[in-house]
Structures are given as C-alpha cells and as structure tokens.
Amino acid sequence: MKIGVLALQGDFEAHSQRLAELGAEPVEMRYASQLRKVQGLILPGGESSTNIILLEREGLWDELLEFAREKPILGTCAGAILLASHVSNPPQPSLAAMDMSVERNAYGRQVDSSIRTIEPEPEFAERTASGSLEAVFIRAPIIRSIGPQAKPLLRDGEEPILVEQGLHLAATFHPELTADTRLHKLFLDKVRST
Ligand code: GLN
16 A cells, blocks of 8 residues: 655654555655545644645645545654644644644644643554554644544544544654554555545
C-alpha cells in the first residue's frame, strides 16, 4: 500500500519510518503527479504557513483539494492546521477538509513543547489497542471547536487532540516521534477500507 508523505518542508522522515515499520510503502511527495499514485497522504508537522507557500508554488494546492475529496489524509500538527476549516492566530488559508477551528501556537511561549500522557477514548482503544499514549506537542495548535460530523478520538482534558471526520484524521501532536504506532495503524486501516 503506497502512502504519500508531503516532503516539502518539516518533519516527514519519521512518518516514512513509522509507515515502513507497519509494512506500508512511504512515498515522499514533492510533485503533483505523485499524488495520483498513492492511496493515502500524510501532511506532517512543520510550519503550516511555509507549507502553504510551497504547496502553491509547486502547483499542489488544487490537487490536494481534489485528493481530499476522494482519499484519506492524516494531518499532524501543521498538517492538522492545513486540514481545518478555520484557522486563527493568525488566520490563513486552508484546505478546509475538516469542519474544525484551530488556533495556531496556542500553548504560548512558556509551554511551547511538552510530552503528555493521554488516556485514549474507548473508541480509539477499540480500534487500535488499549493503554495510555505519550503525545509530543511542539508549538502545537489547539482545536477550539469541531463540527457535528467531526469526532474526537483522543483528548487532553477537554480539548480534542485527535479528530476524525469522514476520510480524514487530524492530530495536534507528533505521533511519528514516539515508538507507539497506533495512530499510523488507525490511518492505514482507514486507507485499506476506502
Ligand atoms: N507552529 C506550527 C504552525 O503553526 C506547527 C508546529 C508543528 O507542526 N510542530 O504551523
């Protein structure tokens, strides 16, 4: 199963490694033509504003909008910001593939990075495996609200940190930076069933 990992900027190599560990074939994506050959796509962490500039420059923006209508995308951190329908702090364009509102860099300077232990929602545990999860946050956004179609699968207190809507998953943390492959596995399950 071929999975694209957007490789214009940011933290894409660790995603490729996690995918390979799970038996999928990662394809580092830099051109629009590569999109047609993959069954799912990961939008990695990095700097979402820089990614937007590069996506437009490479002619990938419109292709991504089309891809999002047909195939699953997992967005992590900056990738989740790209998927959201509304972005603040500051506002910027997005693919709007998921009905949610995100605030960039929402943890502020004092706690701009942290590792937190999360107890999964029952559905996440059922679809993957039970047990707590270490979530790495790096200048992360906070999901401020989600629409009726979006479902939180992981929360940190009240705040959703992993949301599913239709084909897509958005996580505000970096699942590729820990050895826990449950989130990638969940994504591959979605790709397989699409
Ligand atoms: N702060 C970045 C942004 O707003 C996201 C950080 C990350 O992806 N680790 O785009």
